[in-house]
Amino acid sequence: MTPDLMEEGAQRFEKLQTASVLGRTESGGRAAAYGRLHTPGEVDTTHGRILYLEDVHVSFDGFKAINGLSLDIAPGELRCVIGPNGAGKTTMMDIITGKTRPDKGQVFFGSTIDLLRHREAEIAAMGIGRKFQKPTVFEQLSVYENLELALATDKRVRHSMVFRPTGEEKDRLGEVLTTIHLADSAARQAGNLSHGQKQWLEIGMLLMQDPKLLLLDEPVAGMTDEETERTAQLFLTLKGKHSLMVVEHDMGFIRTISEKVTVLCDGAVLAEGTLDEVQADERVIEVYLGR
Numbered sequence: 001m002t003p004d005l006m007e008e009g010a011q012r013f014e015k016l017q018t019a020s021v022l023g024r025t026e027s028g029g030r031a032a033a034y035g036r037l038h039t040p041g042e043v044d045t046t047h048g049r050i051l052y053l054e055d056v057h058v059s060f061d062g063f064k065a066i067n068g069l070s071l072d073i074a075p076g077e078l079r080c081v082i083g084p085n086g087a088g089k090t091t092m093m094d095i096i097t098g099k100t101r102p103d104k105g106q107v108f109f110g111s112t113i114d115l116l117r118h119r120e121a122e123i124a125a126m127g128i129g130r131k132f133q134k135p136t137v138f139e140q141l142s143v144y145e146n147l148e149l150a151l152a153t154d155k156r157v158r159h160s161m162v163f164r165p166t167g168e169e170k171d172r173l174g175e176v177l178t179t180i181h182l183a184d185s186a187a188r189q190a191g192n193l194s195h196g197q198k199q200w201l202e203i204g205m206l207l208m209q210d211p212k213l214l215l216l217d218e219p220v221a222g223m224t225d226e227e228t229e230r231t232a233q234l235f236l237t238l239k240g241k242h243s244l245m246v247v248e249h250d251m252g253f254i255r256t257i258s259e260k261v262t263v264l265c266d267g268a269v270l271a272e273g274t275l276d277e278v279q280a281d282e283r284v285i286e287v288y289l290g291r
């Protein structure tokens with residue numbers, strides 16, 4: 001690298017640091033208008049929202065999968081999202097995680113991070129973890145090694161061939177093992193776990209990254225009743241420390257964990273409230289039973 005390039009790089013770095021200390025978005029406008037100082041790398045939730053979607057639209061070949069979707073989630077909230085097949089639940093998660101780009105609308109992480117300006121990997125690194133329906137653990141590795149590997153995705157270890165957790169990281173690994181009910185199975189090969197245990201392990205792998213927001217797509221599908229009950233307890237333990245958005249069809253599970261439920265239909269919010277409130281809503285009854 002030439003001295004000129006080094007100087008240019010240093011200036012760019014300084015500019016970026018200054019911008020992030022001022023809490024500016026890449027577009028410069030929104031956060032600068034608030035003029036709020038916050039720690040770089042932290043999500044600014046001083047406006048009471050960790051996630052904010054406004055008037056989001058996505059069409060696939062002219063079909064409006066998301067059609068004016070607006071919703072927000074408070075820090076530490078456990079939000080359940082329900083809706084009939086094809087309502088747009090997965091597409092909404094794809095938009096939040098940067099997998100799908102909307103045609104129109106706003107998607108913010110906290111008050112200042114415009115998610116539409118970031119790529120999928122950047123969004124994950126900023127603290128939005130996503131759990132797909134099917135568990136994807138490394139079957140040949142032990143439970144402990146799977147969790148170690150989740151730690152090893154950070155920058156520090158990407159550049160080293162061998163990963164050795166620090167004492168602090170080992171403590172965290174132990175905590176996560178207990179949280180996901182797998183403390184007695186640390187040495188077991190992941191491929192030998194039950195379906196439910198694999199789901200918990202994958203959630204544990206996300207937790208190793210200490211995500212601020214967790215998006216969970218049908219987490220209890222295929223679980224036994226006992227596993228479903230344990231998963232409910234797990235989510236109740238996680239809320240507060242993390243914000244969770246749970247998409248699920250299992251109403252018994254939703255009843256156990258939910259405070260506020262959002263009903264999606266035809267790519268937009270149809271109703272919002274407690275489970276009892278939305279279940280009593282004529283429009284919700286119509287979309288679930290009337291089709």
Ligand SMILES: Nc1ncnc2c1ncn2[C@@H]1O[C@H](COP(=O)(O)OP(=O)(O)OP(=O)(O)O)[C@@H](O)[C@H]1O
Pocket residue numbers: 060061063065083084085086087088089090091092
């Ligand atoms: N890549 C795509 N190309 C074309 N259509 C798509 C695409 N992705 C989603 N869709 C359509 O958009 C609509 C919303 O799909 P989405 O998977 O988000 O719904 P969902 O609420 O998650 O449904 P389910 O409960 O069945 O998982 C559906 O009609 C689906 O067929």
